[in-house]
Amino acid sequence: MKRNYWLMKSEPYAFSIDDLRKADDQTTSWDGVRNYEARNIMRDEMKKGDGVLFYHSNVKPPKIVGSMVVSSDPHPDKSQFNPDSDYFDPTSPEDDPRWILIDVTFTQKFEKPVTRDQIKKDPILKNMVLLKRFRLSITPVTEKEWNRIHELAGAI
DSSP: OOOOEEEEEEOTTTSOHHHHHHSGGGEEEOOOOOOHHHHHIIIIIOOTTOEEEEEEOSSSSOEEEEEEEEOSOOEEOGGGGOTTSTTOOTTSOTTSOSOEEOEEEEEEEEEEEEEHHHHHHOTTTTTOHHHHSTTOSEEEEOHHHHHHHHHHTTOO
């Protein structure tokens, strides 16, 4: 079975790599995604066992801080049904949920995070989807990019 690779963004004040590491079983549901393209990636393309780079966004400098693995099949994001949630969607039917998520499990925190500027300057990484579609919260990563990020992070 072919393993795919991804990059998922989170603002560290909302949910950080350290939060993931401290979670029960170092696993959490990646909830609150309210972008159709990102939802479709989780629903249709991400598979258990896929590697994921954890990117801290909306910080200076933005950077890849570690990695995780997809640890579940897609399932409904329960926050869409909770009126007290920031991610409540009153138009999503319970019998056909609009929003789904996957679970992720912590793999490692990088001792040397890889900054966006490093990525831009690296010949192997300069074409990463992250740099072209920087607003999308989930982007594909090639195996070559995955390996290079780990190399730069000293995580090989």
